[in-house]
Amino acid sequence: MRNEKVWVLSDVNSNTLNNILIQNFFLQEEQTNIKIFDKIDDIKDLHAFEFYNDNQILYYAFEDNLMAEYTKNQCIEKDIKHLDVYHLVYKFLTSVFSKISQGEDIELVIKNSLENNPVDFAILNDDGSNPQSILEADIVILGVSRTSKTPLSIYMSNLGYKVSNLPLIPEIELPQEIFQIDPESIICLTINPDRLVEIRKERLKSLGIPHDSGYADKERVLQELEYTENVIKQLGCTHFDVTHMSIEETSEKIKNIMETRKGSK
Template sequence: MSRLHLHLLSDSTGETLEMVAKAALAQFEDTDVIRHFWPMVRSRQHLDRIMTDIAANPGLVLFTLVNSETRTRLEEHCRALGLPSVPALDAVTDALEDVLGQEAKGKPGRQHLMDDAYFERVEAIQFTIAHDDGVAWEDWEEADIVLAGVSRSSKTPTSIYLANRGYKVANIPIVVESPPPTELFGLRRPLIVGLTTAPERLIQVRRNRLLSLNQAPETAYVDIEKVNREVQFARRMFADNGWPVIDVTRRSIEETAAAVINLLNERHAAGEPAPGANPL
């Protein structure tokens, strides 16, 4: 197995750089990657301190630095050490400059400005946390999205991911013995989406959850017949109400969220009002 020291330098939070690196690394197997993460690099002194660690752990350097002096100094250091350095966003920025006919602003962290969109995202996150797992159903009409599904069908993590994209999300567990409040079936503004999964996969997830809580892994919660009834009950409810359904069995949280957003876009294209969202 090959080993790689990967140095990620950013003059902002480094979130974008981490996502780029993660997406690229997913294409490679049998590689031991040691990440060195350096956010908020905005001074020559800070960069010089970082170079000591880079010299001690030579590898690939990826960076998003908009200050020309800082990035030039980084590139000079890397050349002196014989290390490759890659500006992760330059190609995209250059293409946008050509197409838009204007120069990039060159200001660190512009995507994290505390503008109206930022505060709307904060509000969406607060709403979503306050309306997790069926709580505060009286306010569901204010939501952009309502996710419904049996326990451990990824409702909460998907809700939080969507909230970070600016959507107000509520989620409700579908339980055979405890039907949801009747208000769920009369909602008009939110897009209601059913999340379903294969019973076998659901049992595996639930069993792992029980083990993580140091609880007995063999209970009715993971009984195959009971789980099958739960999943069938939820699917019947989704079908009876005409709610779109997403099978999350082999989907990541990001993929599930993208599918939900596509459903919102289709709803908007069909002429229905689309809830506001502010992508990161």
């Protein structure tokens, strides 16, 4: 699958936030084409920065509202896909603290806030960590390891969808919740086996694990993809071959399906 281009811009005070983003989401799914600009500490640095469209997604985190607004305007002007990470987190925490200060139960406030925020919903329910969330999700994404389920889920959540994703592993039964929802809300990702072997080998290399691990073995990959085909038939769900599709292209196809489904109701 084609590697996504990611730019990360931040001031020194927001580096931790962006590092969490990079380590926990981009690198998990082989998003290795990442450019990091983490020394943009004032508006002068930002004015000197060269914004240009490289078919990338630009994530930025600035404490200064003027810097955030300037970045947003540059992205809009040059048609660059973008997300204000600092504002997203700040808005979420402000809402939580406000409710707590009014005397609401802390655990309940956090639980409700996570469940009602699409981005936090996707993070909380990543990689099959909470099968119950399948019943609450707008979209459920299935796929074997390294088909970019996580970044696709996060990207779709930024469009306002509550997304849960689930890994397909032949030795593990599908949760019963998957059979209780509309198949039209399920999207299964497939990929060319040779390409998947390459991606997994790169992943093992980045972790310092020998390439002869069963994880990147061709027979194992074929077994997993055969299982994927069986799941597609069993569920009667939509599926996409993402071998040559970017996350944006896949998300656009899913978005069209969701809008068509909504319009038919």
